[in-house]
Amino acid sequence: MKNVWMNESDSKGLQVLSRRLEAATGLSTDNKEEPFMIGNYGIGGSYGVHPDYHHPESSTDNRIMTTMTVVSSPVQGGTTVWPFLGVSVILQKGDTLIWKNLSNEGDPLVLTHHAACPVLLGDKWIVNKWLSYNEQWNRNKCMRTAVNKSMK
Template sequence: MLSDDWTAWVRENLERGCTPDSLVRAMLAEHIDGDEVALAVANALAGIDGARSATGPCWPDRFALRLANHATVGDRQVSVVARLERPAAVLLDNVLSHQECDYLIALSTQQMRPSTVVSPDSGELATIEARSSEGAWFTRGHDETIAAIESRLAALMQVPVDHGEGLQVLHYRAGGEYRPHYDYFPPEQPGSVPHLARGGQRTASLIMYLNSPDAGGETIFPLAGASFVPRRGSALYFAYCDGRGGLDSSSLHGGAPVAAGEKWIATKWVRQQPYR
């Protein structure tokens, strides 16, 4: 069990504005057990500014692939390759065709900009050392191909198309990584306010792999001791916000460094309400 000193340290640092993922990284570096880290952060968040922690895995009620191993989505047969119970996550095969993967890479190549994160204090976007990639954003329905992909993803995740943010394509060169972080907006941070106002909390993410790196580049869940190897056309779905607004701290995840070659992914985030 985590000592009282560490428990107090977690709460004190959350109250002064540190991000949950920064505290998790610091505790893991001290070789503290991952389950104890997740529980300590979740319990602390539950007592700060009304934030609530999820008590169980955040599987959406209508998400068929929580249990089913196959689903027909439009003209594609999507299959489950691997599944985690907590965080609620499934690795899916055949989500995108190879032609769609190539199209998204080609479409993005001339529009790349350094990737950013949300400032916890101001809500503005900023570059950080922990995220070494470049990306391109596309509005919903940018063109016929993207609109078709978004319709398929909405059917797959069982959420309306207008609950999704615009598609983001990301490129990692050799050595590029995204250190462990959360995709949801920490409700205790002032910088989250303007983002939560545009459609509520993020509830789930879908990472689509547009190529197969030669080595490395796995999507990792350090608190679950799990990693998923990118494979062209496959996708990783994971959910982290339950019906009460509770957030699952075990959804801490990252992109491991690309050891050889390069990595291309496309990400779709979905919200509680229509996204503006």
């Protein structure tokens, strides 16, 4: 996979997508650490099994949710799979897939490791936006956190 990172302010299309993602999730798309990632998978392009959350010991703000919008879908191949959940999804141009990476307590959801299967014919273009945990406080102040977990 080849990718490039773009800020929302660089593109009217990304601004529109950002507002739609906020409406769909109820969460802020303002992620100061990570702009949008635009990715391209050509013939044979794939991405191995990985999580989208950062490990708890990381000092980086964690990704509470992933959004993946398909700009161009391959003719064959390119399926997104969650092997630990037994789920596979074939997306078409214009589809957006959204999944959580963290529990409400902020713990990694380890079953969300996923992969992109190889593109066999055509190419696949996606736009990813990761919604950060820390940016949600202004919208979701009552969200349970890891701090609250110790108070149970």
